[in-house]
Amino acid sequence: MATAAISCSLPAYAQRIPCRLVRAPAPARLIGAWQRQRLYSSRAWPGSFACDAAPALDEHGHIPSAPYDAEPLTGTLPHTDAHLVLHPAQYSRPPTTWPSHVESSCALLSELASRTREHGSLAGFRVNLSSGDAALAEPPSGAWDPSRSTAMRMPPNHAQEDEMFWLYAYTTSGRYVRWPEPISLRTLPSGTELRTQLQAMWSRAHDTLESHIYVCTHGMRDCRCGVAGTAVYDALQRAVTNHTAQCAQDGAKPARTIRVFPISHVGGHKWAACALVYPHGDWYGNLRVSDVPLLLRTALAPSSSRHDLDDLRERLVVWPRWRGRLGMSQSEQRDHRDVWGPPIVHTAHITPARRSRSHSRSPTPSPPAAVDTRTTVPLRFHAHDGTWYNVDGHIGESLMEVAKRHNLPSIEATCGGELECATCHAYLCDASDGSDPATRGDINCAPSWSAAAVSDEEDDMLEYAPFRKASSRLTCQVRVSQALSDWMQRGGRIELDRF
Ligand code: FES
Numbered sequence: 100m101a102t103a104a105i106s107c108s109l110p111a112y113a114q115r116i117p118c119r120l121v122r123a124p125a126p127a128r129l130i131g132a133w134q135r136q137r138l139y140s141s142r143a144w145p146g147s148f149a150c151d152a153a154p155a156l157d158e159h160g161h162i163p164s165a166p167y168d169a170e171p172l173t174g175t176l177p178h179t180d181a182h183l184v185l186h187p188a189q190y191s192r193p194p195t196t197w198p199s200h201v202e203s204s205c206a207l208l209s210e211l212a213s214r215t216r217e218h219g220s221l222a223g224f225r226v227n228l229s230s231g232d233a234a235l236a237e238p239p240s241g242a243w244d245p246s247r248s249t250a251m252r253m254p255p256n257h258a259q260e261d262e263m264f265w266l267y268a269y270t271t272s273g274r275y276v277r278w279p280e281p282i283s284l285r286t287l288p289s290g291t292e293l294r295t296q297l298q299a300m301w302s303r304a305h306d307t308l309e310s311h312i313y314v315c316t317h318g319m320r321d322c323r324c325g326v327a328g329t330a331v332y333d334a335l336q337r338a339v340t341n342h343t344a345q346c347a348q349d350g351a352k353p354a355r356t357i358r359v360f361p362i363s364h365v366g367g368h369k370w371a372a373c374a375l376v377y378p379h380g381d382w383y384g385n386l387r388v389s390d391v392p393l394l395l396r397t398a399l400a401p402s403s404s405r406h407d408l409d410d411l412r413e414r415l416v417v418w419p420r421w422r423g424r425l426g427m428s429q430s431e432q433r434d435h436r437d438v439w440g441p442p443i444v445h446t447a448h449i450t451p452a453r454r455s456r457s458h459s460r461s462p463t464p465s466p467p468a469a470v471d472t473r474t475t476v477p478l479r480f481h482a483h484d485g486t487w488y489n490v491d492g493h494i495g496e497s498l499m500e501v502a503k504r505h506n507l508p509s510i511e512a513t514c515g516g517e518l519e520c521a522t523c524h525a526y527l528c529d530a531s532d533g534s535d536p537a538t539r540g541d542i543n544c545a546p547s548w549s550a551a552a553v554s555d556e557e558d559d560m561l562e563y564a565p566f567r568k569a570s571s572r573l574t575c576q577v578r579v580s581q582a583l584s585d586w587m588q589r590g591g592r593i594e595l596d597r598f
Contacts, residue, residue: 176423186231271426273403380425476584
């Protein structure tokens with residue numbers, strides 16, 4: 100079968116996958132047995148190894164926006180009591196060096212994995228490898244061979260048995276612990292002692308304001324995780340950096356410190372990209388780069404549930420991408436989503452008497468007016484980097500639709516205007532007093548132009564928007580009108596958020 104040299108047109112994330120040879124992009128389709136065969140047989144190429152990224156890309160060489168597999172997502176996390184994650188403490192072990200079965204090269208991981216089997220001392224636990232800040236590049240035992248295709252452990256080897264790892268242990272309490280010092284296979288507590296000590300540590304653990312997001316980027320196990328996972332991982336890294344910068348600029352302390360890590364195969368390649376948010380314990384799948392703001396927001400939420408009207412943890416779960424949660428059986432995960440997830444309004448179902456529609460601050464949004472494509476009015480959007488976008492809007496279309504039609508930044512609109520995502524958030528505000536046009540508008544005040552009132556549904560969803568202010572609106576709920584355009588001619592504007 101013909102192969103092509105690595106394609107310059109492949110996106111950057113695909114080029115970072117350890118591919119020596121990449122076939123021309125294939126049409127989007129589910130990975131089948133023959134594709135799997137092709138993926139794995141491609142390792143026969145000489146050199147380090149080859150990985151075929153094509154099954155993860157559509158006919159244009161992009162990650163498809165639709166899931167790789169249409170099966171329902173919720174309830175796909177097998178019951179797990181706790182998750183142990185090893186972070187290399189000595190030698191850099193980047194994901195590009197992970198073979199398909201990491202336990203075949205990492206003696207400590209192999210030992211822990213064998214203890215998690217049924218009747219083992221860690222039964223009910225799960226164990227994975229991540230990367231860390233370890234800086235030593237050249238282990239005495241040599242670099243791992245990513246093309247190693249056997250799941251069998253290597254013969255005993257002193258260097259491997261002494262290699263040190265940090266052990267992070269997550270459980271269902273919304274707290275996590277780190278083993279006090281790096282451990283190796285040689286210093287690993289034996290038998291049930293490890294479990295006993297971990298349980299004692301969990302019982303003494305305190306809440307921390309730190310969240311960890313693990314993204315499966317294990318390209319040698321499955322190219323969909325390698326391609327889609329790496330894209331989400333990169334976007335998350337950028338989003339965390341931007342969030343930190345935004346907080347510094349606003350003089351605000353981030354609600355939580357967020358760290359993003361790659362992780363080895365967690366199961367469910369067909370739902371790539373998969374991410375785990377800890378210590379919350381929530382697993383997500385079918386993620387795309389456009390979901391990153393939502394994922395970041397859920398990681399900023401408190402890590403334990405209060406199960407009351409103000410339970411931010413449950414309200415910020417990204418339900419359309421939710422696979423399940425540590426400690427829940429698969430049927431419990433489905434039940435939990437039925438109770439807490441959409442389409443039930445996020446609060447009304449808890450104590451309906453306390454939040455009846457008769458107390459609504461404003462009526463349910465009226466159905467959208469017909470769009471008059473013959474009448475256009477000028478509108479002004481101001482991006483976070485200071486760029487002005489002067490565009491035309493059709494009377495009756497939503498500001499979100501205008502933004503998408505003109506490809507404006509920051510308006511993701513993941514739910515397509517269904518009021519389920521808040522990724523169309525922007526500020527409708529007046530210019531700051533006497534400011535020059537390049538300065539941001541007065542986002543802390545409601546605009547002088549009275550747009551249609553914020554409905555209860557929009558108000559609920561706005562709580563999901565990062566950095567909600569008095570001028571915050573969901574642009575999918577604001578319709579273009581002559582009055583809106585006139586207000587903009589007098590200095591009004593739509594300030595686009597950084598995210
Ligand atoms: S597009 Fe999702 S809430 Fe507006």
